[in-house]
Amino acid sequence: MIHRLYPYKDLLLVFIWREFLIRYKQTAIGVLWAILQPVSLMLLFTFIFGVVLHTTQKDYPYPLFYFAGVLPWTFFSGATTFAVTSLSGNFNLVTKIYFPREIIPLSGIAINFIDYLIGLTVYFLLLLVYRVPLTWNILWLFPLLAMLIMYTTSVSLLLSALNVYYRDVKLATTFLIQFLFFATPVIYSIDAVDNYWKYLLFLNPLTFIVENMRRVTIEGREIILWQMGIELLGIVILYLIVYRIFIRIERAFADVI
Amino acid sequence: MLSEPVITFQNVWKKYSKQQVLNNSLREELVSMLTGKLGQKELIGGEFWALQGVSFSVNKGECIGLRGPNGSGKSTILKLISNVTYPTKGEIRVNGRVAPLIELGAGMHPDLTGIENIYMNGTILGLSIKELKCKKDEIVEFSGLEEFVNVPVKKYSSGMFLRLAFSIAVHSPADIFLFDEVLSVGDESFQLKCFTAIEKILAHNGTILIVSHDEKTLDQLCNRKLSVNRSYCSFVTAAAIRNE
Numbered sequence: 288m289i290h291r292l293y294p295y296k297d298l299l300l301v302f303i304w305r306e307f308l309i310r311y312k313q314t315a316i317g318v319l320w321a322i323l324q325p326v327s328l329m330l331l332f333t334f335i336f337g338v339v340l341h342t343t344q345k346d347y348p349y350p351l352f353y354f355a356g357v358l359p360w361t362f363f364s365g366a367t368t369f370a371v372t373s374l375s376g377n378f379n380l381v382t383k384i385y386f387p388r389e390i391i392p393l394s395g396i397a398i399n400f401i402d403y404l405i406g407l408t409v410y411f412l413l414l415l416v417y418r419v420p421l422t423w424n425i426l427w428l429f430p431l432l433a434m435l436i437m438y439t440t441s442v443s444l445l446l447s448a449l450n451v452y453y454r455d456v457k458l459a460t461t462f463l464i465q466f467l468f469f470a471t472p473v474i475y476s477i478d479a480v481d482n483y484w485k486y487l488l489f490l491n492p493l494t495f496i497v498e499n500m501r502r503v504t505i506e507g508r509e510i511i512l513w514q515m516g517i518e519l520l521g522i523v524i525l526y527l528i529v530y531r532i533f534i535r536i537e538r539a540f541a542d543v544i
Numbered sequence: 545m546l547s548e549p550v551i552t553f554q555n556v557w558k559k560y561s562k563q564q565v566l567n568n569s570l571r572e573e574l575v576s577m578l579t580g581k582l583g584q585k586e587l588i589g590g591e592f593w594a595l596q597g598v599s600f601s602v603n604k605g606e607c608i609g610l611r612g613p614n615g616s617g618k619s620t621i622l623k624l625i626s627n628v629t630y631p632t633k634g635e636i637r638v639n640g641r642v643a644p645l646i647e648l649g650a651g652m653h654p655d656l657t658g659i660e661n662i663y664m665n666g667t668i669l670g671l672s673i674k675e676l677k678c679k680k681d682e683i684v685e686f687s688g689l690e691e692f693v694n695v696p697v698k699k700y701s702s703g704m705f706l707r708l709a710f711s712i713a714v715h716s717p718a719d720i721f722l723f724d725e726v727l728s729v730g731d732e733s734f735q736l737k738c739f740t741a742i743e744k745i746l747a748h749n750g751t752i753l754i755v756s757h758d759e760k761t762l763d764q765l766c767n768r769k770l771s772v773n774r775s776y777c778s779f780v781t782a783a784a785i786r787n788e
Contacts, residue, residue, distance in 0.1 A: 312696075
């Protein structure tokens with residue numbers, strides 16, 4: 288991928304910059320939206336599950352628990368939603384000029400990552416506010432982030448490419464994302480799940496990522512290495528397969544779009 | 545001026561599909577990925593040949609005019625040169641950076657300002673950010689839109705928009721320029737500017753391919769004209785007409 292994209296690095300940068308500008312053009316509060324969205328979701332979940340339903344999710348403070356889940360989730364769903372229509376929506380570019388097509392979905396991943404980083408600073412402020420003792424295990428966040436980005440990239444590339452052929456993909460994605468939301472422990476903890484179902488849920492890499500992002504920050508515990516090994520292997524294999532397919536069918540995008 | 549060819553088409557065939565949902569195409573690509581064989585080379589249901597065995601070559605520093613009726617494959621040839629699409633059969637060789645001005649203002653966004661769009665469209669045409677930083681004043685000056693560079697282009701008139709787009713295009717450092725029906729841009733004085741720009745490209749040994757229905761423009765600019773036949777014709781001739 289790097290080999291293919293390096294000659295086009297300026298184009299990628301400009302694409303990211305363009306998406307970023309467009310996103311906040313003619314908005315009153317601009318980048319604050321990046322904070323407002325996850326924070327309001329977190330408040331909503333805290334209200335529903337803490338105040339209305341009185342459920343208990345481990346013994347962490349509710350806002351921390353939900354915010355830790357909402358952040359990676361918003362990144363994944365935001366980037367994927369952007370990606371699905373990114374190629375078909377830019378058909379006037381795709382049919383007129385050559386550049387590695389993955390640049391378009393990748394720029395969506397990049398701007399959602401910027402939002403994620405903004406949200407992450409808010410998260411760290413929350414950790415300080417709740418006086419959570421920070422440990423070195425927090426550094427596990429980096430490999431977890433890398434896995435999150437890699438997985439999101441694979442899903443985004445696959446969906447954006449398929450949507451060039453079948454617009455059904457766009458419609459299915461809305462449903463898929465809702466489905467995945469409940470299959471990912473954003474509003475619950477995996478520890479509350481029976482063992483049998485746990486394995487099923489861990490087939491979704493997001494489950495591992497979200498769960499462990501909480502674990503290494505709020506609980507300050509280390510990651511279980513063999514679990515991470517399996518999940519990482521799965522993510523890498525998925526990425527390699529998807530990227531190969533993408534490069535192969537990219538040739539025909541301009542003809543079928 | 546006999547120099548090495550920069551563009552060579554050797555017996556190039558290109559098929560397109562008329563179907564709206566392309567069930568075959570995706571399956572074909574995936575199967576060919578697994579088996580290593582190239583895709584289907586014969587026509588199957590709902591497909592037609594847009595090009596049938598086209599061969600020609602273009603030398604460095606030439607200005608070629610492409611003429612022919614609508615749907616005869618002119619734009620397909622430009623798309624093949626710019627790598628947007630691939631030939632079904634045959635071989636294409638292109639030496640050098642291509643600036644495909646198949647559509648002016650590709651990638652421009654209505655909400656962005658003139659200067660922001662210079663960066664956007666410029667990088668799409670293969671300029672680097674560094675090159676654009678040096679050239680942006682030159683581009684703005686060429687377009688004559690100094691007063692409006694900080695205005696979102698959605699507020700531009702269509703003439704202003706095309707002038708900006710064309711100015712970016714001719715400042716591309718490419719070796720091969722492809723113009724598809726884009727020369728009827730702007731008023732007379734701007735057209736004159738465009739012609740001067742094209743002559744400047746040629747003087748710097750750039751190669752240009754122009755698609756136009758305006759024979760006068762072609763006669764004025766080109767040293768050779770390529771007649772492209774209708775797609776259904778069995779043979780597409782590369783008739784080189786010398787102009788006086």
